[in-house]
Amino acid sequence: MNTSPQLSPHFSLREFTASQTAAQYNIDNSLPVNMLENAAYTCEQLEKIRKQLDNKPIFISSGWRCPILNSKVGGSAGSDHAKARAVDIHCPQFGTARQIAEALVAAQIDFDQLILESPNTPSAWVHIGFRKGANRRQVLTKFAGDKTYYVGLKS
Numbered sequence: 077m078n079t080s081p082q083l084s085p086h087f088s089l090r091e092f093t094a095s096q097t098a099a100q101y102n103i104d105n106s107l108p109v110n111m112l113e114n115a116a117y118t119c120e121q122l123e124k125i126r127k128q129l130d131n132k133p134i135f136i137s138s139g140w141r142c143p144i145l146n147s148k149v150g151g152s153a154g155s156d157h158a159k160a161r162a163v164d165i166h167c168p169q170f171g172t173a174r175q176i177a178e179a180l181v182a183a184q185i186d187f188d189q190l191i192l193e194s195p196n197t198p199s200a201w202v203h204i205g206f207r208k209g210a211n212r213r214q215v216l217t218k219f220a221g222d223k224t225y226y227v228g229l230k231s
């Protein structure tokens with residue numbers, strides 16, 4: 077039985093907070109109550125993203141990160157993951173991370189920041205974040221082994 081509450085029709089609190097690193101290091105990555113509003117907004121936006129990806133299932137590989145987990149995975153101190161405003165996603169039934177990023181950039185939807193992460197590697201993913209009322213639609217590419225964030229979708 078699935079007892080995890082839903083943050084939106086297709087996204088559960090469990091998926092939003094799940095972390096192999098947290099499990100490995102016994103870090104309590106449960107969502108604080110004061111982050112619930114951001115988390116619910118993020119998942120509402122993910123429903124729109126899901127529609128753009130032909131309603132194919134989206135998998136969240138990293139959603140909420142408590143500060144300890146965020147530093148453990150090398151996230152920046154101001155990471156939107158640590159504010160429940162961003163997720164890392166895969167959608168294998170739709171396509172590669174690059175195909176997902178291209179589809180979302182072409183769509184008329186709001187997001188604050190979309191990062192094509194580690195394209196050209198098998199683990200490529202899309203980071204996408206939302207800021208209610210302040211979405212910038214910023215698009216970046218970050219290559220594995222390179223600290224620079226390049227503007228736009230680069231190959």
Ligand SMILES: [Zn+2]
Pocket residue numbers: 138157162163164203204
């Ligand atoms: Zn991310």
